[in-house]
Amino acid sequence: MRLVPCPHCGPREAGEFVCLGEGSTHPVHADGLADALYTRTNAKGPAEELWWHKFGCRRWLRLRRNSASNEFLP
């Protein structure tokens, strides 16, 4: 199982985390609401993602991961 580098707990198995991907934004205007709710970039390559360390520190982490190679980036 992949190790996720938690800055608070150290590397932990991915099964301790919930991955939210790019995450849901909180829309404050009705304009562009559908995009805000449903459109994601899904970039191939380096991407910033939100992970929740559910079984550890319970912190939400912004981690950079290369979506093509599945490697976490510093």
Add this chain to the structure above:
Amino acid sequence: MSGYRLSPLVPAETVEIEFDGLRLPARRGESLAAALMANGISTVARSFKYHRPRGLLGFGSWEPNAAVETGEGTELATNVRVTEGLRARAANCWPWARFDVKSVLGAFGALMPAGFYYKTFRGPGGRMWPLFEPAIRRAAGIGRLPARAAPDTVKRNAHCDVLVVGAGAAGIAAALAAHASGARVFLVEEGDAPGGRLLDRSDLRVGHEVGAVWARRSAEEMTTSGARVLLRTAATGRYEGGLVVAYERPAGDRPACLWKIRARAIVLATGAIERPLVFADNDRPGVVLLAAALAYAARSRVAIGRHAVAVVNNDAAYEDVMALVREGVHVRHLVDMRGNPDARLAAGLSGLGVELHAGFAPVSAMGCPVYGLRIAGAGGAYRDLACDAVLMSGGSTPLVHLHSHAGGRLRHSEELHAFVPVGAHDGARSAGACNGRAELAAALADGHAAGSLAATEAGLVAHGGGAPVGSGGTASVHPSAGAVPEVARGKAFVDFAADVTVADLRLAAREGYDSVELLKRYTTTGMAVDQGRIANLSAIEILAQARGAAPGDVGTTTYRPPFVPLPFVAIADAGGALLRPSRTTTLTAWHEAAGAVMYESGANWRRPGYYPRSGEGLEAAVRRECRAVRQAVGIYDSSPLGKFEISGPDAAAFLDFVYATRLSDLAPGRGRYALQLHEDGRLFDDGIVFRLAPDRYFVTTTTGNADACHQRFEYCRQVLRQDLSIGLLNVTEQWADIVVCGPAARQTIADAGLPMPERLAFLGMATCRIAERGVRVARAGFTGELSFEYFVPANAAPEIWTRLLEAGRRHGIEPVGSEANHVLRIEKGFISVGHEADGICGPDDLGLSFAVHADRPDFVGRQALLRDRSSPHGRPQLVGLFARDPGFVLPEGAAVLRTTGDRTRGYVTASCHSEAAGRSVALALIEDGRSLSGQDVTLALADGTAGARVVAPVFYDPRGERQRG
């Protein structure tokens, strides 16, 4: 084949085993495969598709044929250890491998080419497949499930600096180098002893020692000084982040173990296996891999036959043949597919009395079991060689699987006619034969270098010493030709385990399945138990020939775990009920003692469904429990309810953001029914939020969403609203929740001597003390009756529960389970998250607009909610349904149509018989359902239709006077 023992059985180590109904003497601890060979059993299995008789082809986990059932599941005979009373039978046949009824399929072989099942049974458009599928499925597959419960399998996490996979020459050299640097070393080896090929070749020496002795001594010394050496442990997969999974079959009584080994650096020294040659009837019992015959002779002291013929295409095979002869196995002929044999090797052979036939290719095996081999020279001259065993050596196949699993790249080596790893990958580097360096001296040097590099990568300082020096084993494993002679025809098998022939592969290529991935899926080559170890390179060679391309351009398929077969029980935890945790409240023991029928419910809670009295069924029990709540008093355990404490100066602002319901104007001591929405405006969760103090709230959520709410609260405070400062604590487990409800609730509580604030209004909360412990009492519940919820510290719950029950006895109290609760909430039209709140409905759809306060600047879901209001048509809306027949309970999930033949307009979400309403009632979500009030609709049932009338979704006390009373 006429196998026999090279060393006689000693009575002290002899046990009797049974195979396919035959009683056989065997040596304790040897493999079943060796025992069968020693007893001259040549046919040990039937092939997968044609049920052809098959013998042993390989050794260890690279055996494609010999699947047997031992009563503990299906295993390879090569991996089954002989114990007293072992009983085994061949897996894919009936009644026995030596006589199999289904072998008649072999006669139709020519009629069953690649893609046979698809072509024949699918018919135009696949319409015929459902007709034939059951019979085909029954005839397919290998082995049966064991009748006994699965044995215990341990799972174990382990961590090390350097993991070395394979304890052959390269692996041991690598482990020694890493160990000398002070690294925590793990060495896993599939075989019974360290050494690999050193165990087979007494001519191989390391330093001044015989290779096998060096291997054993090195492993022992490393173990003594802290390294971990696991024998009989096969690495089955390599995954990202330095994780290797390995399956240990320990000797003795210890349970099998699935190891999850996390290493900073990995050395893959998995070695290579021999490639079979492709010629007609090359699958006949008695045709084996040369290296396997040598391993049986050297390690198990069993000879394959009395006069063997070897067919080879490389120099190293000469050395193996000579080693085999030295072990005492008579090899009469050596057929070299190449024209110009090495003079030194040829001289060695003739000195041992082996006749050499150079420049001949194998054409066909004769007999079953084999009694001869036909070979053909360049000019078409045939020779028939009499023999009782044919030993094949088609070159070396490096075992690159573990390198490839996690994404390591491969390149084609022209010299080896095989794929080899490209560099290191994710901290794993290959060494020795799996890296294309099979000759002893090269393997030792390669292993030593890899071990030193791995130690450095793990953060240690590499030990400066030199590599062990090897001697012997200098002949090259490089084949000078492929393993598939031009003359290969007929039933010339490429994949023994999946029964794929050279003709199947050529046909597939002709039909256009000429990419390696398509070829694999169309013919199933490489998809059977050996995962292509035996077949892949020959298949690629055949495809390359057919396409006129180089094998390197054809490429290889992706290797995936498991590298060796492992039992399902090793993956699926054998812990039985432990696999999924079951959660208990402090009252669960009482529920069970009271005879409740326990349900597994949301969030893994184990809850009472109903409390039947003796002789009472579900319906009667539920009716009795409901009646108690409506007419007397009921009590239920609502402890699994999600509970949170949110405190701090910004607590009110935080809840106003998270909830669609305004909570900042709530007075301390009051509660409010509140909704959480998704950002898209759908209902996410509901519950009652109480304000304990200006800066402190007690929040309840649904049971099933308690964890999801926690995640969401954290998301809101950590990601969306970092400007707010709150304390957030999940107190679900701290507070048991005992609900007393019904007209006699007040009296019951008073009789129990529990404090009850006199003026507690509906949705009010007060704190008081019971037995020195703080308790929170609320006027709330889920039944529509006068109802008090006692939130008490969990460990205090049993005593308070018992007091209430005793006091309530004379008021007719009944404990109430989830079945009755379901009825009571349907009668009141209370929604349930997961039933009516189905992820699609918004608050207005469910008639919950009263709980949304959109006239506030911002909260989760507000923008979507505002937008939704501009298009109110076509929404699913919550309504009630009266079935035309008041005695008929509409099935939950039934589709709702306006009239027969209409499209589906909605579905029944909850349904029950209601004694309070005097009839069956149901809740449903129907498109624009509120506009249909009073109209008739049709329900589609599994067996016909039913009529119903749309009514308001409340069937009892519509004005809510009872719960407020």
Add this chain to the structure above:
Amino acid sequence: MADPCVTVRPIGPERIVAVFDTGRPGPDAAAIGPDTWLMIGGDADVAAGIDVSDSYAGFAVTGPSAADVFAQGIALDLDRAVAGFVARTRLGDVAVLLWRMPDGFVVRCERSYADWLAAWLARAVRLSAGGI
């Protein structure tokens, strides 16, 4: 079959208090959320936080093989869990808190999982009997 190398003993009742603090409020305090800590026993001051004594169940797992018992379910490198080690992590599907003790470990889970954890520990001890 008991393993003389490992003993499992339920602990408690004990006082446990959750406190909010930006720094670790005591040497044995365990983080259960951002700036949210559990204080156990003598360190726990009810007035300073929220009493959660009823929320948790604990077991003392002692003996030379204690780490091997947990290695059957916990993916952390417990060989490196030295004095002062405390972590929240995953055992099966359950979140657990693990403290290193001089003679082994203390593990705590949410109370509703206590029966499950006791059964899991019993099986792990049985399977590690006879050594690994």
